[in-house]
Amino acid sequence: MKKSIVPVVDLDKLSTDVSTWAASPEGQEAIRIAIKDSLDVAELFRESRTVDQKRLHEPVTL
Amino acid sequence: MSKVHEDPPFEIYRFSKDTFKELLVRKSIAAPRDVSNKPLVVYLWEYLDKLHTKTILVENNYIDRDYLEDFAGYYVRCFKYYEKVCCRLHFFCNEFNDIEFDSLISHGNFPLTPGLLQYSYLGFLVVKRLPKKFIGRTCLKTYPSEGRRDYPITRENNVNLFGIPLSISSLAFQEQDRVASACATSALWSVFQKTSNLFNHQILSPVEITKVATTHLPITNRVFPNKGLSIYQMAQAIQAVNLEPVEVDVKPQKKPYFEYLIKGNLYAYLHGGVPLIMTFNLFDSSSPSTFVNDLHAVAVTGFSVDNTVVPADDKGFRSRAYRLNKIYVHDDQVGPFARMVFDGNKVTLPDGDVVDSLSTSWFNQDQKGKRRAVPNIVLIPLYHKMRITYDIVYPEIYNFDKFIKTVIISGHEKLTQEFEWDIYVTTVNHLKNNISELGLIYGDLRKNVLLKSMPRFIWRATAYFDGKPLLDIIFDATDIEHGVFLHCIVEYDIFVSNVLKQISRVDALARQFEGTPGWAIIEWFRAQPL
Secondary structure, eight states, X not given: OOOOSSOXXXXXXXXXXXXXXXXXXXXXXXXXXXXXHHHHHHHHHHHHTOOOHHHHXXXXXX | OOGGGGSXXXXXXXXXXXXHHHHHHHHSOOOHHHHHTOHHHHHHXXXXXXXXXXXXXXXXXXXXXXXXXXXXXXXGGSSSOOOSOEEEEEEESSOOOHHHHHHHHHHSOSSSXXXXXXXXXXXXXXXXXXXXXXXXXXXXXXXXXXXXXXXXXXXXXXEEETTEXXXXXXXXXXXXXXXXXXXXXXXXXXXXXXXXXXXXXXXXXXXXXXXXXXXXXXOSSXXXXXXXXXXXXXXXXXXXXXXXXXXXXXXXXXXXXXXXXXXXXXXXXXXXXXXXXXXXXXXXXXXXXXXXXXXXXXXXXXXXXXXXXXXXXXXXXXXXXXXXXXXXXXXTTTEEEEEEEOOOOEEEOTTSOEEEOEEEEEXXXXXXXXXXXXEEEEEEEEETTOOOOHHHHHHHHHHHHHHHHHHHXXXXXXXXXXXXXXXXXXXXXHHHHHHHHHOOOOHHXXXXXXXXXXXXXXXXXXXXXXXXXXXXXXXXXXXXXXXXOEEEEEESOHHHHHHHHHHHTOHHHHGGGTTSTTHHHHHHHHHSOO
16 A cells, blocks of 8 residues: 555554544534534435426427 | 449548648538538637648548438438439648558558558548438547546547548547437447447447437427437437436535535446436527526537536545546537536526526627537436446445545544545446556455455445545445445555454444445455454
């Protein structure tokens, strides 16, 4: 493998930091917003596949 | 005696605008004014001029398979006599004359060679001996890439010119004749040229496409002369060649996320070599402006990317698809590889909505400026085993990216920089070829990936940073939507992988993403040894 973009880090410290942050109020709020954004996008993409049947009968005539 | 038998087998001319138009008049039965005033003829001349065309070789008495089907299906039953034989114009970017070409035919060599002809070959155009709608099967070379243009929807078209084998990488185009086909049929015909090559199905002629489209869903008007199809009927034609039509609603007024939705879908399939049909309404900005209610259909054949922009959506998700700034389409009333630009300009619809639109090459009615396109539905013809579509894969990656970003938010911004995702459908052969060529992994890691059994059709999401691939997330495109369709992950950067494995193990974070799209990817990293 080639040289990494990530500097050498203490993975145990990373784990502790992320765990502490995720449990904190600001972490909880950030995660809630991230998941909500994702679910909104998933819903938008799902909707894009449910085309109104009437529109499928519109003439393509130009 | 017909005109056909009077023509010599070939004629050679130096390329010029007047010669090109004169040949079209002579070889069709169109009136000179119908040729001169035809926007398609002007477009083709300009296109050929930009390809630096120097010579036109006319192959008289050419039998074109697609026209022959249309001829048998319609023209032969007219009282008036129409010829079944066409004429084919070949274009070259070097200069040669009758004597040199004759020498090549007679002696097989010198000074012109088959290799030289192939080197300078720019493609061909079939002229049907019809009035007004005479441009038949046309295969022209694409413009050079220049690091931004990509034409994945092309195929090798083999040509035999009096025993000289020539080949041109292109996608066939032809104008609608308003008899066997309107725009819908022409777009389907172009798309089938590529899908037949990709998914091994029969190629239907325009008259055959119109027939299969209207077999089960008849139109109240007569089928021939054909005035057009509905999207439903176009989908029917796709099913007739054993492909599955996937419809995606990209109407901008309904979708605040329009730009990302349409660019993502177009890029994901085009980059994987799958052609699409885009339907749209035209907005004429003449005074007074008009919104054309009837739809137009084009075959999308390529795209251009802007490498200077930050390709992020309004929530910060970066995707290579968002670099897409132009698409190239076979528009049967404009020409092959016609440009449509995502230039950010909006139009006001009759109901007052202000929506996104694309530029087109259609002139406004007052001939001042060009009409705008307001996208409607994108139709994607997929192999029946390709069941997982872009709308299912995208949220998986989007949510996983959000998961990664929590590390940045938590203060470790140096750990996971902003990844740029490249999401597209592909095949196992392309993936393995590409991994071999990339040369990023060696030894057991490389061997495991190359020897791994994978489905034929896959979705590939590559995370890049600064142009360097970090990991490939591979989804099984043949799986079921509600299953775990993540197939495997190929890691190119051990430290990035270690960070992802570590944060995936943090229950306080990871468990909150359980059950959301992308959870399978997090689970995969959790299960890997550190």
